[in-house]
Amino acid sequence: MTQTTNTMIGYTANLPTENPEAFVVRTGEVPAPGPGELLVRVEAVSVNPVDVKQRASAPAKGFRVLGYDAAGVVEAVGENVTGFAPGDEVFYAGSIGRPGSNQRFHLVEARLVGRKPSTVSFGEAASLPLTALTAWEAVFDRLEIDPDAQGDLLVVGASGGVGSVLLQLVRARAPRVRLIATAGQANAEWVRSMGAHEVVDHKGDLVAQVLGLAPDGVNWVFSSHSHEQEGLYARLLRPFGKVVAIDDGPRDVAPLKGKSIGWLWELMFTDPLHVPTSEHQRWILDQVAALVEQGAVHPTVTDDFGPLSPDSLRRAHAAVESGRTVGKIVLSGWDESVLA
CATH class of the missing domain: 3.40.50.720 (NAD(P)-binding Rossmann-like Domain)
Structure with a gap:
């Protein structure tokens, strides 16, 4: 990988979506994956109610990156990781205890990552992880x-x-x-x-x-x-x-x-936060991917707000905050003006 600079979109204060500073861009070095981790080049994300709640009330502690749905491509693999290689297309929700996926290059625990369904786009895949994991755990577990x-x-x-x-x-x-x-x-x-x-x-x-x-x-x-x-x-x-x-x-x-x-x-983040050796969510996502490829489950995208940027994130947060959304809102690709 030749890219050395990472672009991140996060918040520094709990501001309403009408404020143009609700989300800001920061840059840093592209991180290297540690043991058990993947470095993913994020191609699409979606916005969930948990993002809205966190932006509105959780302390930024300087700068915080949200995002608990992503689809992208594996860039690098850490030690002790099996089943993944650079170039693999993946999707995942990740953990609320770590920086989120609203960044170009994202470190995520491999145990929480599934293979992206081959029959759908990155945006469509990004609509599924958090909601599918929540639904699966709620009903079947x-x-x-x-x-x-x-x-x-x-x-x-x-x-x-x-x-x-x-x-x-x-x-x-x-x-x-x-x-x-x-x-x-x-x-x-x-x-x-x-x-x-x-x-x-x-x-x-x-x-x-x-x-x-x-x-x-x-x-x-x-x-x-x-x-x-x-x-x-x-x-x-x-x-x-x-x-x-x-x-x-x-x-x-x-x-x-x-x-x-x-x-x-049911809290989808219980497994990532409290069961550090569990690979249950990776297994669930692989089952969901298979159901999507079989045509038994379809992505629930109702709006794609286009390339990821502070403005598109504000719009997506405002829509979810309204409580009137149906299905999922995704953001596909990256606004070239924000990339380092």
Whole structure:
């Protein structure tokens, strides 16, 4: 590799997206991968709610690079890494405990990286890692839904990034599970195209709508909007059912006790932060890549904001911050004006 200067886009203060200094460019030396690491030339990224939350409130500590979805090309391989070589196309989410992927050359732990699906572009691939990992872990690891499972899964917030890929994954790997999705009327066709069997209006009477479809209650609930919904889920779930939630906020789970309902959490970063020898996420991403190549799972890109720059990142953050996005926003390529 002849390139010696790395371009990074990050923040130095918690500024609103309207501020032109919300993101700034910094340059540094291209890092060398250490043991267990890959150096990746980033070709595309996507923006997730975690990026927005971090930019708005997490201390920059001088300068911080966000980005927890990427697709790119391996530039160099560290010691003790197997299965990767320079030139390999990869995709990954990485770890919130390390600098993110909004940089031209990114160091990432090889155990968290999967091979990029060969049938899609870098931008399309970058839409998948964080949401696919979250969905897979939530449904197959937390709720323990296996390929032979039968029952009803209520997907709350189905038109978002995680919900959109979760519907596809369940269709592909647990085909006898019925998917009941919540969405607004404007997004009903989108969630049906992602795999929902039934769609209920999230602004309507959920109890009447869901129990009209599943009179005895649903077996499982996945929720990205669960704050203060514990009583609602207690009414909708069968005895011994389970909820898995990915959003934040205090919980009073007492209403669930009467039916022995289990409340579970899913945080995609638990594995990268707390299980340092795990290669589970690498395995998941390779499974997802295979499903994409088979045509069973499709990227969930709804907008490509073009080359990566401070301005395009601000626009993407503003869109995600609005809470009205469907699917995923990606940024493909790099604005030549910011590259060193």
